[in-house]
Amino acid sequence: MHCFNHPDKPAIGICKSCSKGLCPDCATDLDYGLACKNKHEESVKNINLIISKNARIFRTARKSTLIGPAFLLFMGMVFLGSGLFATEWIQWIPVLLGSGFTVFSFVTFFNGRAMWGSKKPKKHHHERDE
Numbered sequence: 001m002h003c004f005n006h007p008d009k010p011a012i013g014i015c016k017s018c019s020k021g022l023c024p025d026c027a028t029d030l031d032y033g034l035a036c037k038n039k040h041e042e043s044v045k046n047i048n049l050i051i052s053k054n055a056r057i058f059r060t061a062r063k064s065t066l067i068g069p070a071f072l073l074f075m076g077m078v079f080l081g082s083g084l085f086a087t088e089w090i091q092w093i094p095v096l097l098g099s100g101f102t103v104f105s106f107v108t109f110f111n112g113r114a115m116w117g118s119k120k121p122k123k124h125h126h127e128r129d130e
């Protein structure tokens with residue numbers, strides 16, 4: 001790949017905004033990516049702003065995955081607790097239900113963790129070369 005502005009020079013990377021090849025003279029290094037000098041610095045900054053905002057949203061969503069399991073566990077405990085006062089067989093039905101809730105709460109909890117654990121951001125930027 002060669003610089004978009006200087007076809008004789010090899011590109012060191014691509015602009016994060018317009019994906020054109022850039023040589024050291026044409027690129028502005030913004031730490032988190034390259035931008036066309038005097039042209040796309042602002043839009044690349046905005047792109048990175050959006051990405052970091054999304055990362056924050058993901059972190060918040062990660063927290064909320066605990067609410068479901070916690071609620072299920074609470075329901076499970078309530079139903080299981082009602083078993084303490086069970087005198088008739090029919091009163092054991094909520095207990096069965098409660099153990100179901102409890103198991104389900106653990107399943108969703110560990111599912112949620114596995115899901116978020118595997119969602120690492122993949123890096124695939126300006127590694128293309130001729």
Ligand SMILES: [Zn+2]
Nearest residue numbers: 015018036040
């Ligand atoms: Zn650009």
Ligand SMILES: [Zn+2]
Nearest residue numbers: 003006023026
């Ligand atoms: Zn150039």
